[in-house]
Amino acid sequence: MLFLYDAAMGAESEAMSGALDSVRFPVERSKLMELARTFKDPDPLWHDPEAAAEAGFDSVPVPPTATVLADHWRERGATFHAQAAGLDLPRVLHGEVSWEFLRPVQLGDELTAVSSLAGDETRQGKRGGEMRLVTVETSYTDAAGELVARRRDTLIETGPR
Amino acid sequence: MSVGAAPPPVEPQPLRDGDEMAPVVTEPFTRTDFVRYAGSGGDYHPIHHDEEFARAAGMPTVFGMGMLHAGMLGLALARWVGPENIRFFGTRFTGQVWPGDVLTFRARVTGVEDGLASIELSAENQDGASILKARATALVDA
Numbered sequence: 598m599l600f601l602y603d604a605a606m607g608a609e610s611e612a613m614s615g616a617l618d619s620v621r622f623p624v625e626r627s628k629l630m631e632l633a634r635t636f637k638d639p640d641p642l643w644h645d646p647e648a649a650a651e652a653g654f655d656s657v658p659v660p661p662t663a664t665v666l667a668d669h670w671r672e673r674g675a676t677f678h679a680q681a682a683g684l685d686l687p688r689v690l691h692g693e694v695s696w697e698f699l700r701p702v703q704l705g706d707e708l709t710a711v712s713s714l715a716g717d718e719t720r721q722g723k724r725g726g727e728m729r730l731v732t733v734e735t736s737y738t739d740a741a742g743e744l745v746a747r748r749r750d751t752l753i754e755t756g757p758r
Numbered sequence: 759m760s761v762g763a764a765p766p767p768v769e770p771q772p773l774r775d776g777d778e779m780a781p782v783v784t785e786p787f788t789r790t791d792f793v794r795y796a797g798s799g800g801d802y803h804p805i806h807h808d809e810e811f812a813r814a815a816g817m818p819t820v821f822g823m824g825m826l827h828a829g830m831l832g833l834a835l836a837r838w839v840g841p842e843n844i845r846f847f848g849t850r851f852t853g854q855v856w857p858g859d860v861l862t863f864r865a866r867v868t869g870v871e872d873g874l875a876s877i878e879l880s881a882e883n884q885d886g887a888s889i890l891k892a893r894a895t896a897l898v899d900a
Contacts, residue, residue: 628798631794631797631798632798632799632829633833634794634798635791635794635795635797635798635799635826635829636826636829636830636833637784637785637830638833638837640763640765642765642766652765652766652768653765653768654768654842658766658836658841658842659841660829660832660833660836660841661832661833661835661836661841661844661847661894662825662828662829662832662847665799665800665801665825665829666799666800667800668799668800668801669800671800673802674800674801674802675799675800675801675802675803675823675825676801676802676803686803686804686805687805687811687814687815687816688815689803690851691823691824691825691851692850692851693848693849693850693851694824694825694828694848694849695846695847695848695849695893696846696847696848697845697846698844698845698846698847701841701842701844749848
């Protein structure tokens with residue numbers, strides 16, 4: 598069951614092949630502050646323009662995983678893609694994730710994340726039983742329509758117990 | 759890492775093949791850390807905060823989201839090479855983080871080509887078990 602859900606528009610539309618969702622989100626101060634503190638790095642330069650300027654940055658830098666902020670704009674948060682791909686949540690593990698950056702993400706960016714299903718295969722698990730591996734690709738474009746980053750996730754559904 | 763630590767570099771650093779990041783040792787992870795990441799990172803998978811759900815799923819207890827320790831490692835990398843110099847960061851989760859676990863993050867340059875360093879990163883727990891393997895590329899001052 599795949600469908601395109603545009604959270605910003607609050608509208609569902611016909612799915613393109615493999616399309617999961619499209620969500621527009623701000624890279625904002627409060628969430629960057631929370632994220633850095635969660636990562637045990639309370640340095641204000643990760644959210645405060647003055648502190649960042651003092652450290653020599655033209656704009657506030659972000660952790661490389663900051664595109665997770667898109668998940669706040671998905672109705673069901675980070676598990677949305679796994680659920681949209683029909684995976685059984687109690688058996689889902691995050692296998693891999695990677696980001697390619699065409700330019701650094703910065704405080705103030707207004708990004709649009711478009712995700713699609715790039716792979717869905719079944720493999721034999723190491724401990725017996727079948728594993729399902731679902732690959733999700735997400736592109737992030739800025740307000741000017743420029744591609745900023747690409748992300749690729751592998752979700753693993755382990756065999757029934 | 760703490761307030762008062764040197765700020766991360768802005769400009770690409772003069773890193774060479776074999777250079778290593780000073781290892782980063784975390785504090786013991788707590789259930790509160792997991793809940794905090796649920797709130798800041800938007801991951802409400804109950805397996806990370808709901809003890810009954812985790813046990814029903816066959817886990818001994820709740821465990822940390824991969825994106826929590828991957829995020830911490832990413833930030834450590836950003837402090838080493840400069841946040842705006844990272845061009846690729848990719849990780850494979852190889853083990854789970856349980857309450858009480860202490861992780862050690864390591865990173866090492868494995869090659870430099872055309873001003874771009876290839877970096878291998880890892881996280882191990884207090885028993886030496888692999889929790890994560892990662893790769894990154896970063897602009898360096900060649």
